[in-house]
Amino acid sequence: MERVDLMPPPADDDSAHGDDPATAGLADAYAAVPLLNCLLREVARPVRRDGEHRVYHLPGGDRLLRVRGARRPAAPEVRTGDAWHRLDHAGLVALVADELRRRTGLSNHELPAEMLDSRDAVAALLAARARTAPPADPYRRSEQSLLTGHTHHPAPKARGGGPAAGWLPYAPEAYAAFPVTLLGVREDTVVEEGDTSALDALGTAPPGYRLLPAHPWQLHLAGAELAAAFADGRLVHLGTAAPGSWPTAAVRTLYAPGHDVFLKFSLDVRITNDIRRLWRHDLLALRRTDAAVCAAFETFDGPPAWLGDRGYRTAGFAFEALAVLVRDGFAGRLLPGATPLLAAGLAEGFEGSPLERTADPEGWWTAYLACAVPPVLWAFARHGVVLEAHLQNTLVAVDALGVPVQALYRDAEGVKLLPDVSREAGWERLVYCLVVNHLTEIAAALAERHAGFDPWPAVRRELSRHDVPEIPALLASPTLPAKTNLLLRWTGADGADARYLPLPSPLAGT
Template sequence: MERVQLMAPQHDVGQRADAYAAAPLLNCLIREVARPHAAPGARRVYRLPGSGRLLRVRDGRRPAEPEVHTAGGWRRVGHAELVKLVAEELRRRTGRSNHELPAEMIDSRDAVAALLTARARATAPDDPYLRSEQSLVTGHPHHPAPKARGGGPVAAWLPYAPEVHARFPLVLLGVREDAVVEEGDTSALDALGQAPPGYRLLPAHPWQLDLAARELAAAFADRRLLRLGTTAFDVWPTAAVRTVHAPERDLFLKFSLDVRITNDVRRLWRHDLARLRRTDTAVTRAFAAADGPAAWLSDRGHRTASFAFEELAVVVRDGLRGHVLPGATPLLAAALAEGFDGNPLDGPADPAVWWKAYLRQVVPPVLGVFARHGVVLEAHLQNSLVAVDGAGVPVQALFRDAEGVKLVPEVSRAAGWERLVYCLVVNHLAEVAAALAERHPGLDPWPAARRELARHHLPEIAALLASPTLPGKTNLLLRWTGADGADARYLPLPNPLAGA
């Protein structure tokens, strides 16, 4: 297991952690609650309608340096005071109290401090793909607590954190054969080690084993479950935390994790596993029938134990080698917006050409599988990979995670289209476009995005390009009101496509 030393100047780390944690919280507050109060400029002013207070921030895709107006003028507020300000505003707006979310916001900030401290002494992987997966120190740019880790002690989760370039072996368990539950192709699991007669092999994430120790004690005691050691190789946690990559085996494994990360407790729920094969089969067929180089990383099977169905579940996902074009390098789309060593956004010879190539790889497969097969990909930044050639130009898009996919008519076409637009345009394209424009101030990315979308003859496209608004997910209000993590609710955001 990689050992990470916790050494860094604490004062500097505290200030940086405040800034990292404040930016997504401010994005949520500005998008969902605040109202513009003054003309745009380097410092934007907003009114908080519940309290009537004025908030000023340094403008940008990552707003910073929040200040509130008092009788004595503008006064800076740190992250802890910003959390109190947001909580007061939401109580006034909704008429509801919530003690859990403010604690998550503080936990997220403290987690960032721990990550920054450990990351300063960690060694990044040589593989640019792994570096991209492990780069998300900010995380979801429109979530109030994107780095919360369940409130547990740092020592419990830090060894498994992708942000500190962790790698570790998996625990190998033996499950008595009469208790094994599986569906699909799980043969890759049997190659990870050797199970004794009468048992089947089941890998486990060590953090999840710690979390579920009490529930599993009886199964270990009566030998329905055996500890068989660990894998002979390390795995690398990806941006999703609970999904790991085993490069030597060209394999991804997705585990249950009883920890809330962003909106959901990241457990492999029984109802999601029940539909996984049907959904993945539909997506796999849709991509097989499509033209172009885009690829789907199939969630090809899952295995668990009947007595700990959700606690021990693991999903087997395709690796990269059979899907990525020869000579191309896959990168996590979210990392392009976050930034990392080797980010192709840092140096394209012509940013307009680069952006056109990016759109040409990402947009057609998402619209194509929807139009022809009713498949609604959850094509947000963390579920999308973009492979680039030797010059850093996008040549292929890859998508993953059947759990987030919706199928028409399981959902209505209108609901599916709204979700597609949010994930693809608002969450994905808008973030990459903003990161690119930030590096190249003369570039307007939206005319090219409009042209790419207009090439596709879906009945919804004309309305999308003419609409003054796009659907924006309300993560702050969803978490404050205790809505189910999968229960997306949207508010209208200005549509940059309409005026492009």
């Protein structure tokens, strides 16, 4: 498979964006990748290979588009008259918007603005990285490596349209680390469920109050909503705690290594498809969902595979705005001597990634599949639990040689339970998250680095080992379900309202 480097276009393209010329073209290139992936998957139709280019037909405007590369499409050009014309990122956004208006009959002013915001965020992140050394800890480096991010989303790095100075200090992609803010919330207003004792270890609250950590960006965004509570004493500032806490790839979830705990906060910012607020209905369902996953993995014959969401604490007068969720750390869960790595980081690439340095792609991939696939299929087939096993919810731990030895999944908010959803819908979601979003990306990244290596026979063998009634049909199907993030966002569908289109299955050709 060919590999296309994200090289900036000529410098004369840079002036349109007002960025540092050294980063502007590279920001265009990074931001174009996921947007092009969406356009080519959901709208365009392949026409032919033309040397180093792939040519596609855009049916809405009856135009031809060509790109270099496959997994990371680059250098988009549109055919006008008898010549190809290069598109910068702003031109690509305009082309996509016009194509979608023609295709759907709908206008959407919000999404193009998010696409431009996502590209400008990448430029800010590139500039920040140039001033900051990457973290030494390989786990943190994997979580904070995602400059491209979601490979099939039109605006994966959008940060709500605000100035970069407001969010950049808290951006994982800029290698941020900062202490959490500590609040005291009046005891008679506290709402909590589950085990929240880890919060009390962060500091000491004055009499009549309970500790409530907060994300600094969260407090800034919710300032007007909380002003009255600070004024009348329902909330008090208690300083900071957990120095050295850092944001994971999810942006609103911090890892506090000194306390070995993850803290997930509300942020009133749209990141990918959703406003990242801890919604009341999700919090109220949390204990049931997390308990179901824990029960499933208590019977799993393998290493621990779940980082549980223990409980939440908030204030009744600002239930969603101040909510904080407590997630398990690694103690007692991570195999001794193993190093956890974010699967999304493995797919995107980071310095020291074992995927990039392995000399035995077949052995590495077989070990990876043996870790990542069984827990997901066990939970579904034996317990009716549908894990959201996509790249950002999967940690793969490796041994001292970089060989995968364990997979750990996270995020009860994304878990679905049967029969709350039908078995058919649950299986479709599982296949999308595990196979299309997750395994396909890792497989492609591995194949890019090892010419001639075919990762799909090993996937077929691993799936065939499991007694799940749906697997024979999956292996025989010519297609896989692919989520349509571009069309979902353009048509204003709810972020949780997944819709799929058929994608040619690499399993069928194995």
